[in-house]
Amino acid sequence: MRRKKTKRGASAPAVTTVVVMRLYIANSAPNSVRAVANLAAICEEHLKDNFKLEVIDVLEYPLRALADGILVTPSLAKVSPLPAAKIVGNLSDKKSVIHALGISESVE
Amino acid sequence: MKGVTVNATKSAALQPLPKIATGIPGFDELSHGGLPRNRTTLLRGGPGSGKTVFALQSLVNAARRRQEPGIFVAFEESTRQIVANAASFDWRLSALARHQLFFLDAKLSPEVVQSGEFDLSGMLAILKAKKEEIGAKWIVFDGIDVLLTLLQNPIAEMREIYRIRDWLTENEVNAAIITAKIDGDGSAVVNYGFMQFMVDCVIRFERRIEHGVALHRLQITKYRGSDFVAGEFPVSFGPAGMEVDAPEPAEIRQVASSERISAGFERLDTMLGGGLFRGSSTLITGVPGTSKTTLAGKFVEAACRRGERTLFVSFDESADRIARNLTSVGIKLKPCIKTGLLRMYSGRTETIGAEDQLVKLKALIREHRPRCMVIDPISAIAKSGGLAAARAVANRFIYLAKDEKITVMVTAINEGDEPETEATDLQISTIADTWIHLSYLIRSGERNRALTIIKSRGTWHSNQVRELVLSDAGPMLADVYTAGGEVLMGTLRWEKEDEERTKKLQRRAEFDHKRGELQVAEADTRARIKALELDLERQRNELAKYSSGNEARIVSSSDREKEMRRIRSADPAGRAASGLAPSLAKRGASVRSGNSGRKNRNDAHDAP
Numbered sequence: 001m002r003r004k005k006t007k008r009g010a011s012a013p014a015v016t017t018v019v020v021m022r023l024y025i026a027n028s029a030p031n032s033v034r035a036v037a038n039l040a041a042i043c044e045e046h047l048k049d050n051f052k053l054e055v056i057d058v059l060e061y062p063l064r065a066l067a068d069g070i071l072v073t074p075s076l077a078k079v080s081p082l083p084a085a086k087i088v089g090n091l092s093d094k095k096s097v098i099h100a101l102g103i104s105e106s107v108e
Numbered sequence: 109m110k111g112v113t114v115n116a117t118k119s120a121a122l123q124p125l126p127k128i129a130t131g132i133p134g135f136d137e138l139s140h141g142g143l144p145r146n147r148t149t150l151l152r153g154g155p156g157s158g159k160t161v162f163a164l165q166s167l168v169n170a171a172r173r174r175q176e177p178g179i180f181v182a183f184e185e186s187t188r189q190i191v192a193n194a195a196s197f198d199w200r201l202s203a204l205a206r207h208q209l210f211f212l213d214a215k216l217s218p219e220v221v222q223s224g225e226f227d228l229s230g231m232l233a234i235l236k237a238k239k240e241e242i243g244a245k246w247i248v249f250d251g252i253d254v255l256l257t258l259l260q261n262p263i264a265e266m267r268e269i270y271r272i273r274d275w276l277t278e279n280e281v282n283a284a285i286i287t288a289k290i291d292g293d294g295s296a297v298v299n300y301g302f303m304q305f306m307v308d309c310v311i312r313f314e315r316r317i318e319h320g321v322a323l324h325r326l327q328i329t330k331y332r333g334s335d336f337v338a339g340e341f342p343v344s345f346g347p348a349g350m351e352v353d354a355p356e357p358a359e360i361r362q363v364a365s366s367e368r369i370s371a372g373f374e375r376l377d378t379m380l381g382g383g384l385f386r387g388s389s390t391l392i393t394g395v396p397g398t399s400k401t402t403l404a405g406k407f408v409e410a411a412c413r414r415g416e417r418t419l420f421v422s423f424d425e426s427a428d429r430i431a432r433n434l435t436s437v438g439i440k441l442k443p444c445i446k447t448g449l450l451r452m453y454s455g456r457t458e459t460i461g462a463e464d465q466l467v468k469l470k471a472l473i474r475e476h477r478p479r480c481m482v483i484d485p486i487s488a489i490a491k492s493g494g495l496a497a498a499r500a501v502a503n504r505f506i507y508l509a510k511d512e513k514i515t516v517m518v519t520a521i522n523e524g525d526e527p528e529t530e531a532t533d534l535q536i537s538t539i540a541d542t543w544i545h546l547s548y549l550i551r552s553g554e555r556n557r558a559l560t561i562i563k564s565r566g567t568w569h570s571n572q573v574r575e576l577v578l579s580d581a582g583p584m585l586a587d588v589y590t591a592g593g594e595v596l597m598g599t600l601r602w603e604k605e606d607e608e609r610t611k612k613l614q615r616r617a618e619f620d621h622k623r624g625e626l627q628v629a630e631a632d633t634r635a636r637i638k639a640l641e642l643d644l645e646r647q648r649n650e651l652a653k654y655s656s657g658n659e660a661r662i663v664s665s666s667d668r669e670k671e672m673r674r675i676r677s678a679d680p681a682g683r684a685a686s687g688l689a690p691s692l693a694k695r696g697a698s699v700r701s702g703n704s705g706r707k708n709r710n711d712a713h714d715a716p
Contacts (some may be wrong), residue, residue: 010587024230025235026227026229026230027229029229031224031225031226031227032229033225035224038224038249047402053534058229058230058233058234059229059230059233062230062234062236062237062238063234063237063238063241065230065233065234066212066234066237066238069228070230070234071212071214071216071231071234072226072228072230072231073226073227073228073229073231073434074230075224075226075230077452085219085221086217086219086220086221087176087220087221087222087223087228088220088221088223089222089223089224089225089226090214090223090224090225090226091223091224092223092224092225093223093224096221096222096223097221097223099221100221100223106230
């Protein structure tokens with residue numbers, strides 16, 4: 001079950017770069033469900049529509065996850081812009097997620 | 109599914125627990141078959157205690173010997189590190205990693221940011237996929253403690269341990285191994301109690317430093333549904349990997365040979381009642397310089413002369429030096445090395461534990477397959493590490509040699525000059541079959557080497573203290589001279605020998621003199637006999653001449669008697685006289701024929 005979510009609003013703000021991310025989850029495991037919610041909130045708040053998110057269910061595509069170097073779930077990988085980053089956990093610590101994604105400047 | 113599990117448990121209760129061999133020498137004996145089949149084993153111990161090696165070696169053995177692929181999940185080290193670490197063993201891991209083994213790098217990179225809780229469901233899904241892909245039968249989770257620490261929460265830890273357990277139940281493998289860095293009694297680890305409960309077998313590893321030498325130990329602390337050898341066992345690492353020094357079987361089944369082989373030279377063999385028994389062990393003790401090595405060298409040389417493969421293990425002295433030094437006493441080992449019969453190995457003892465020495469010795473024996481072997485000195489293994497370990501190793505070595513039917517000679521340095529002090533050292537004197545003690549005897553300002561056979565099992569042996577003399581012709585036992593109940597040695601012996609020599613010379617001179625006299629007397633007698641023989645010859649000739657004349661005279665005289673009787677007309681009584689006449693006549697003739705009575709007696713004597 002691969003879910004692709006691409007949100008692109010009509011009223012885009014001044015942020016020009018699009019953040020490409022992949023979220024690896026384990027179906028409906030509590031931490032995975034929480035991660036999806038937490039990430040949605042972060043994106044809503046800081047990225048508006050300037051992001052591309054691919055959600056990969058590792059239970060369904062384990063070898064894909066392996067190829068991507070993913071082990072634990074949930075894991076969030078920032079693919080672009082560089083530098084790439086990897087965040088593990090249910091993303092409950094918003095500050096560290098924002099910092100790791102390099103989108104702190106868009107706060108406020 | 110549940111019903112199947114119940115059935116399996118039932119049958120397991122009735123039958124002995126199925127096990128799967130690890131192929132680790134010694135461990136499968138210790139555990140009576142290996143790890144529990146289809147179950148999980150926990151390896152616990154401090155850093156560097158050998159957990160990873162044990163796990164990896166089991167995996168390699170399964171892949172290579174049974175073509176059972178395996179998965180190695182590394183939480184602590186990167187895959188590259190593990191392969192590099194294993195390069196010191198001859199496992200050819202990189203070749204196996206291509207097809208048979210899958211290494212999952214589960215080490216979280218330090219660049220990974222952690223935000224909130226995570227779990228292993230994703231990883232276990234990956235492992236399941238990989239397991240099915242390569243058909244893995246073994247799985248190792250190496251360094252699970254590293255992962256659990258990242259969870260930062262005892263409840264989460266517990267939950268993930270459960271998750272792994274459930275995964276292992278669902279994804280049946282031949283054996284699962286989890287290693288965890290848990291020191292001491294494990295009380296420092298929150299979920300240790302539960303981890304121990306969820307697995308069927310727990311093996312504790314320990315690495316400790318004794319006298320500056322690292323000693324590795326292994327102990328099975330739990331084995332559900334199976335008996336095992338409890339207790340702590342030494343672990344050593346050789347080129348083939350880990351080896352556990354499992355205890356020897358309780359029953360000793362060595363076959364005693366009655367074949368005798370030379371202990372080195374004839375006089376020593378005589379003292380031993382004909383030599384050493386094949387497959388026996390001999391201990392030579394003595395203070396430094398009592399020529400223990402020389403005796404051992406002579407034994408080796410004799411073995412090579414018989415064409416037997418021989419191993420000479422020395423410690424802290426190079427093989428070449430030993431060979432050179434032995435040349436000075438006429439023992440030539442170099443030709444034996446050239447022919448390949450003799451293998452000399454010189455080991456270092458500093459910082460090498462006794463158990464590692466044993467592993468090395470075992471490897472040498474496997475490699476060279478000797479029939480005779482020397483360790484000079486075996487006491488060197490006690491130099492580094494604990495004495496207790498050295499003692500155990502020395503004992504086990506002797507038993508090993510006996511099992512392999514190797515005739516072994518070991519030397520041991522003892523501090524005092526009394527052989528009894530050896531008993532405080534390695535205590536091999538009790539298990540050695542023959543015990544030769546070399547000492548210095550100081551008497552009349554001299555130090556001489558003395559050889560005593562303290563014991564020799566199953567054979568007669570000399571109980572005399574003998575002097576050991578070294579020359580360029582090799583070691584020799586000097587002739588025995590006793591004075592006042594003591595064996596004379598050195599100069600005293602020489603004096604005695606000299607005295608004996610002088611006496612011998614004297615006796616010889618006396619004898620020669622006597623013989624001369626007798627020869628003269630004999631010659632004299634011979635001369636006299638010759639003269640008498642000549643005399644005799646002359647007389648015989650004379651006798652021959654006379655006897656023909658006498659016959660004629662006797663005949664004529666008897667005719668004259670007849671004539672006289674006829675004239676007298678004598679009565680027939682004269683007939684009887686005439687019947688006797690010839691013999692009388694003969695006697696009469698001889699009487700008459702001799703000039704003297706003495707000559708006649710000689711004649712009569714000659715006649716018969």
